Amino acid sequence: MKNELALKQRIAELESLLDYERQLSLQKDAHIAALEERWRLAQQKQFGKSAEGFVGQGELFNEVEEIVEAVKAEQQSANAPRKKPIRKPLPTDLPxxxxxxxxxxxxxxxxxxxxxxxxxxxxxxxxxxxxxxxxxxxxxxxxx
Structure with a gap:
């Protein structure tokens, strides 16, 4: 009976150790996958086509109204008269x-x-x- 209890405890310890090793292996795999993705993106950025777009990127900047408003704002600010900066005179009581x-x-x-x-x-x-x-x-x- 003592042997069976000791064997069951040993089996439970080994199973928990095996679970820990599996979790550690999954974490390592996830870390390796993240590093590989970062490396791939860096290679793409350095050696890939500069005009190449990503999927769905065209929908991000499809707002014509925003562009028109920005152009109007630039025109209004460009037409505004600019005042020449005037330095304040030095105090008259100084020698x-x-x-x-x-x-x-x-x-x-x-x-x-x-x-x-x-x-x-x-x-x-x-x-x-x-x-x-x-x-x-x-x-x-x-x-x-």
């Missing part, structure tokens, strides 16, 4: 230093007459000096 970039010869090359000032371009640059900040204005007179 300022003016650097004038002027020409030496103010005589006309054609007639020899004296050039007259018709305007100037100004640009401001913020210079940071430790414990001191000042604005340097660059003035370029224009002559005609």
């Amino acid at each position: 300022r230093e003016q650097v004038i970039h002027d020409i030496e010869d103010k005589t006309c090359g054609c007639c020899g007459g004296e050039l007259h000032k018709m305007g100037e371009d100004k640009s401001e640059k913020l210079e940071f000096i430790p414990a001191q900040i000042k604005v340097i204005e660059h003035i370029r007179p224009k002559y005609a």
